[in-house]
Amino acid sequence: MAGVDYALNGVALDSQYCRVTLGSTLFAGVSVSRSKVSAPFRHGTIPSGFAPSFEERSVTLKVTAFRAGALGRADAAGLDSSRLARLCTAPSLTLGRRVNGRRQQAVVELASLEADDGGTVLDRLTPFTAVFAMPQVWWRDPVAYDRQVAANTTDWLWPSAVQWRQEYWTRWSGAANDSTSLMADFVTMWIGEPNNSPSLLIPLSSGIPDGMFGDAPVTDPIIRLPKGVSSASVTDPTSNTGVIWQGAANANAYTYVDVGNCLAWQSTADHQWTQSGTDVTGGLDYPAGGLLQCWPNPVDNGYRLTSKLTGSAEPLLVHARRAWW
Known part of the structure; x- marks a missing residue:
């Protein structure tokens, strides 16, 4: 999928003869665990006033193996189908994804894995549906x-997200009013501890978009x-x-x-x-x-x-x- 790829335990799911065709991982369903409190003569329920608690989420991936990756080939290939089965049934699983260059991951547990009979063409096309439980709810940065x-x-x-109106900023290269003026169309910031983490360069034209952090x-x-x-x-x-x-x-x-x-x-x-x-x-x-x-x-x-x-x-x-x- 454009701008998105997936991996299990660091092994890419996409290969020469295998493609992720659909993933609810773009936004897996969200449900809230609520404790309801009612009172006599009062309509509805009483708001708890607490931050919501979320149930574990369910992630569905549809992956298609084709040509040499499909099951039932006379040359006994089907390597990608075997790889999918091996990866999805591993004892411990970390599902990773890259969304527009941003790496994210989540600990998952396999709920089900099956070949879709309706779309299977023996020795040519084997579509799979894998369903994973996402106990920790959110996608996380691999790095703290x-x-x-x-x-x-x-x-x-x-x-916070911010959009700057100016196209550039200036500062003196040395003493104020007694040195050359420098012009830049970007700002920089530490992503972690000052002087002990990578420095981000953020163009003024794009700013800090929603979801960057x-x-x-x-x-x-x-x-x-x-x-x-x-x-x-x-x-x-x-x-x-x-x-x-x-x-x-x-x-x-x-x-x-x-x-x-x-x-x-x-x-x-x-x-x-x-x-x-x-x-x-x-x-x-x-x-x-x-x-x-x-x-x-x-x-x-x-x-x-x-x-x-x-x-x-x-x-x-x-x-x-x-x-x-």
């Missing part, structure tokens, strides 16, 4: 980035709190969810809060994204709105976090992967 977030204020986790909630960030912090509250202003940690301040160690696994630990290492060091999970809690989920603002697509720290004003570092529907 470390994003710096200012403390004791509301700051960006991922910037995700369009689904990030539910599993790992937050590094500065050294010396004795309490911290990190909330998402869009969903009113958050995470709270309280404990003994340690001037020599960072405190890491793993939201997805509800764990916390202290370590002297500055990028310890897996649990190690001293366990301080007992200090974890969350507000009435629920455990932290960072949602994109529905108006501008920006991801924001509000933090309040005791013991430090240094910025937080958030280890997170982008998420898409």
